[in-house]
Amino acid sequence: MLLDVLGRVMSANGLITAFVFVGALVWVSYLISSTLTRGRIHGSAIAIALGLVLAWYGGLSTGGSRGIADLPLLAGVGTMGGAMLRDFAIVATAFGADLRTLKKAGLVGAMSIVIGVLLSFVVGAVVAVLFGYTDPVAVTTIGAGAATYIVGPVTGTALGASSDIIALSVAAGLTKSVLVMVGTPLVAPRIGLNTPHAALIYGGLMGTTSGVAGGLAATDPTLVPYGAMTATFYTGVGCLLAPSVLYLGVRVFL
């Protein structure tokens, strides 16, 4: 009876349950960071990695697509980490950001977005061709998916790609976003990702909002507003270029 009532209270107050759950997760992560790694790996990096592991477990045990949020007791995690609160918190980080840095990096920031979309698209398209795809629509859709998991389906739908190709493009984008979250803190020192200027370029090149948000949080939270600022334009630019100019480009080659 006790457990029934507890379960009922937890699911009826989903978002509050999520606050407790994430709070405990972050606490454990910082404990691991300070004891096991002596602070060498940032607590937030461990928290995000643990979050991904839990998402993997949630997906395996429920067969759903929303990670741990598919467990009824933890559905509130879906609200807490959903697009609305995520974007709300990202906007809030702009408070106190340096306006002059943003102005100075305007041009190279814009450049990085276009180069980032092109680069990911070409890489994705080439991989698709190497794996034996020759249909321009399929190659374009998979290339678009390598940009972000939103650009892929938008492009695939616009071009009339089949649903299994669209699913592949989403998987490519998801892989990218997960890898950016995990990989950013590891490679940050080597690629010079330690200034607002570099963070702007990083956001434009990577483009996946969730990847950039997680990656910078785990590297240096003060860089978040700069990376998030450029990343927010990436998906739009991708949706603009992929089904039009880039599709025509692919048709020239195939």
Added chain:
Amino acid sequence: MVIYGVALLSFCMLIGMFAGDLLGEVLGVQANVGGVGVAMILLLLLSNFDSRRLTLSPITEQGVGFWSAMYIPIVVAMAAQQNVVGALSSGWMAIVAGVVAVAASFAMIPVLARVGHGDQDAS
């Protein structure tokens, strides 16, 4: 009042999302183009406004600061609801495409960062 800060933040986000969706419509793409970016710029402009009427009191600032501080926990929650199984189970091609795209993008960061700094030196 704390609510002034929260309201200001929410107002900026709504206007930004509105602008982003509108821009998406105009460009004919089914996506929000830069909505969060517009919202961030708006918040920056409003909070940096050199007018005595718009100077935020410290308590009002707490309304924004709280959400800024909640950023990492929210990102942890976001990570916990990613479709990791979906990313890993769709076969090698999707994984290879994602991995190589990330590697190539990481490699471009130092190159572009140098270009940007070169521009500043010249001007």
